[in-house]
Amino acid sequence: MPLNENVLQSEYCQKPKAPNGERSKIDKKNKDEPSANVSTCAFSRRTGAMTPVSVYTPSKKKNALLTIRDDRPIFRKSESKTNHKGVSEMMASGGTCMSTYVLPPAAREALATQSRISKAIAKSKAKEKKEATRKIDLQMEKTAEAVTSERVNYEKLIERHYNVIKAGVHKIRYKKREFEVVIEEASTVFSSEKALLDLDPPCVVVGDLHGQFNDLINMFLLIGRPPHVKYVFTGDYVDRGMMSIECIMLLFSYKVCYPEGIYLLRGNHEIARVNKKYGFYDECLNHIPNGEEIWALFQRCFNQLPIAALVATKILCMHGGLSPSLTTLDILRDHPKPIRNPFRGLVNDMLWADPDLAVHEWKTSSRGSGFAFGTNVIDEVCHRLGIELIIRAHQMCFDGYWVVPSHKLITIFSAPLYCNLYKNAACVLKIDDKLEVQIAAFVPESPNIEQIIQQKQQLWDPTIDKLDPV
Structure with a gap:
């Protein structure tokens, strides 16, 4: 599925699927304990960084979205209530009480690509700004030379x-x-x-x-x-x-x-x-x-x-x-x-x-x-x-x-x-x-x-x- 530069659809945020025979076991296990084998992270409003945390299974409601702005993912909480135990432990470790989602490899790769694109754009803008500054400085030098050339030559003026x-x-x-x-x-x-x-x-x-x-x-x-x-x-x-x-x-x-x-x-x-x-x-x-x-x-x-x-x-x-x-x-x-x-x-x-x-x-x-x-x-x-x-x-x-x-x-x-x-x-x-x-x-x-x-x-x-x- 092609990556939208503004929004990642909810399927990237869903947990991995298990075979039919093992699905009930996995669902039952996820109700009792977090999975430590899946890389996840939470966004901190205080530090502006992504913090690795333990994964809790979110609601199955499909309107949860992952929005990317300024190289940093900001998670929008779904409308359903999610009361997971361990929230206080997560906040104490520097996280937030926002819902956390599983990021599959495709999503992480998309974020990395978006980050590279943003950095390239910022670098390009900095280069353009530097070039514009150089042109302004050059113009100022030319103006100063013109003003100096317009200054009266008093020796010649007196001799006239x-x-x-x-x-x-x-x-x-x-x-x-x-x-x-x-x-x-x-x-x-x-x-x-x-x-x-x-x-x-x-x-x-x-x-x-x-x-x-x-x-x-x-x-x-x-x-x-x-x-x-x-x-x-x-x-x-x-x-x-x-x-x-x-x-x-x-x-x-x-x-x-x-x-x-x-x-x-x-x-x-x-x-x-x-x-x-x-x-x-x-x-x-x-x-x-x-x-x-x-x-x-x-x-x-x-x-x-x-x-x-x-x-x-x-x-x-x-x-x-x-x-x-x-x-x-x-x-x-x-x-x-x-x-x-x-x-x-x-x-x-x-x-x-x-x-x-x-x-x-x-x-x-x-x-x-x-x-x-x-x-x-x-x-x-x-x-x-x-x-x-x-x-x-x-x-x-x-x-x-x-x-x-x-x-x-x-x-x-x-x-x-x-x-x-x-x-x-x-x-x-x-x-x-x-x-x-x-x-x-x-x-x-x-x-x-x-x-x-x-x-x-x-x-x-x-x-x-x-x-x-x-």
Whole structure:
């Protein structure tokens, strides 16, 4: 009889037949004692195993079935009652009180065949699972290689900015992936910096750029590129000029490559409501596919920019100026980031404030945001914070710089021929190891320009700290 893979019919479970003459003797004997010559087993629910036990003759009712599931036979008890003596002994030996049946050789062979088939199926499934896992791992490796290949080559990207330099406005084409990667990685670097940077000299401090990309390239060529020269930019990289995208992409690329070779502070034009009005937003929309999306990425990155830098604990650099809220440097140092769209308070003041010699203390700024402060405020703040010089930007100076009479505050502007409307010069400040500050000027051609530079080369002599044992 062929074996059904799910159910073995009851004839496999019946006791062996005896010849006619001996049938009555065997039946009589089976009523009194078990047969020890027939291999039998019972299924234990507790251990999940088949346990050899003594055989008791089951009821002759023919609806007892043997069901095979998961390689283990599970016996279904017949509907008739079977009260055999020795059940307690069987349970004590690890069996169950379920009815047990005789398994002829054919049934045992069927079970063994079923077990082999199940094991083969399980082995095949394990092999398929292993192969699927191997394919997934291979795909992940290919994906990782693809992501790595998509990573921006910053060396080539930076050199592209120098190779395409030419007069006038010339746009550099960037891939969307380049925007996303550069902005994301730059934002990661900025997020690790505090709102107040503590820096060591020497360094070069740069003022407003306002999208004048050619002048930025000229400055790097004349003074030196990062990381050979450490730079501190004081903000206003975008707006008004026609190449704001190129300026900010070059600076961000340098920041990712040399995090300790260039530092970028936030200016008031790195606020979304400002650069959406004064040119950067329109430049993104007009020259970048998905320009609004990229502009939004830039704004999230701008929110991570530091606000000020302290050089050798003596020179404080920021974009705008002072604030009545700046009582200690720790207040600024511990200020949380990101700083989203500041419009009042300490950060807003430091991005918008201006010095005014006509003001005695504090006055509301004519810009509509921040304060105007007088020279007495400069002296008082320097004394309270323990600093000797404040370097700021934020205002155009026709000479490229402007110094208050007390020499405790210097304003610098680094965009010459501003917007092609003014004949102004530009400058950056060089701070050496001894904290001596000198200017590097970028000016329109003039017959006596060398004489002017020589006369104004030395701006500020550091005073000796009385607490310094040297």
